[in-house]
Amino acid sequence: MRLSAVLLMVACVLCACSLNAPKSKHALLSGQVEVGMPAIEPANAIYELPVREGLTYQDVTESLKSLALSMNFVNPANFSITEHIKNRGIDPQGIKEVQSFCNLSLGTEIFLDHPEFLVFAPCRIAIYEKPDANQQMRLFIALARPTYDLSHIKQPTLRAQQAARDLETSLLSLINKASKGDF
Numbered sequence: 001m002r003l004s005a006v007l008l009m010v011a012c013v014l015c016a017c018s019l020n021a022p023k024s025k026h027a028l029l030s031g032q033v034e035v036g037m038p039a040i041e042p043a044n045a046i047y048e049l050p051v052r053e054g055l056t057y058q059d060v061t062e063s064l065k066s067l068a069l070s071m072n073f074v075n076p077a078n079f080s081i082t083e084h085i086k087n088r089g090i091d092p093q094g095i096k097e098v099q100s101f102c103n104l105s106l107g108t109e110i111f112l113d114h115p116e117f118l119v120f121a122p123c124r125i126a127i128y129e130k131p132d133a134n135q136q137m138r139l140f141i142a143l144a145r146p147t148y149d150l151s152h153i154k155q156p157t158l159r160a161q162q163a164a165r166d167l168e169t170s171l172l173s174l175i176n177k178a179s180k181g182d183f
Contacts, residue, residue, distance in 0.1 A: 029147045029161050031168025037176055045148040047172060049179040050132065051139040057095050060127055060141060064099065064178040071170055073101045076122060094129025094137055101125060103170065109163030110146075114156060120149040123171055141175045143168075 030040045040047060051060055065075055077100045085092040102122035110117045124144040132138040150156050150164040 029150065029165055030145070031147060031165050031170075031172050033172055034176055037172065040145070040172075042148075045145055046142050047145055047175070048140055048142040049175055051127075051141055051179045052181060055139065055179075055181045057097075057127060057139060059181050060139065060178055061097075061099070063181050063183055064125065064127075064141075064174065066183045067174050067177050068101055071103070071174060072105060073103045073170075073174070076100055076102060095139065096128045097126065099125050099127065101171070101174075103167060106163050106167040106170070110150065110160045110167075113160045114150075114153045117150065117153055117160070120144075120146065123167065125171070125175060141179050143171050143175050146171070 030042055033040060037049070068075055079098045079100075081096040081098065082092045082094075085096065100122040101124075107121060111121075123146060126142045126144075127139065128142070129137050129139050146168045147161075147164045150160060153160070156164075
């Protein structure tokens, strides 16, 4: 009898836990990573990947632009923060650049339901150098996650949530391939 009481209590606790709301609204939606990629941290606005050793900034940007075009993304603007820092007489401590990408097929689904989402457009990908775990300067590529951005919109529609997931999944694939120098 004692064992069945304990099992009943465990079952009640497990059921109660499964009925609780997620701890973070960011856990409600996110894109999907490809096999071999690190998991998404739902509460983190940034998804970052190290660039494969031996690839240069030029290799990554050429890969990124080629892949983006093949995935129906346009690259309307780039902001070389490195150059602007240098123009002020400051050492930028490596490459620092933001590139913008837009896929109106996916973005329109969000903008039609939530025009205020435009403040997050176009999607941003950063390429930068920083010390790695061994304190060696290393090139990284990172994404500002659209699903995280959407989590800041009040009551996003199901259509907008799905479009943000699809957009993020595409962008995750894009930076994964660019981090390896794929075309």
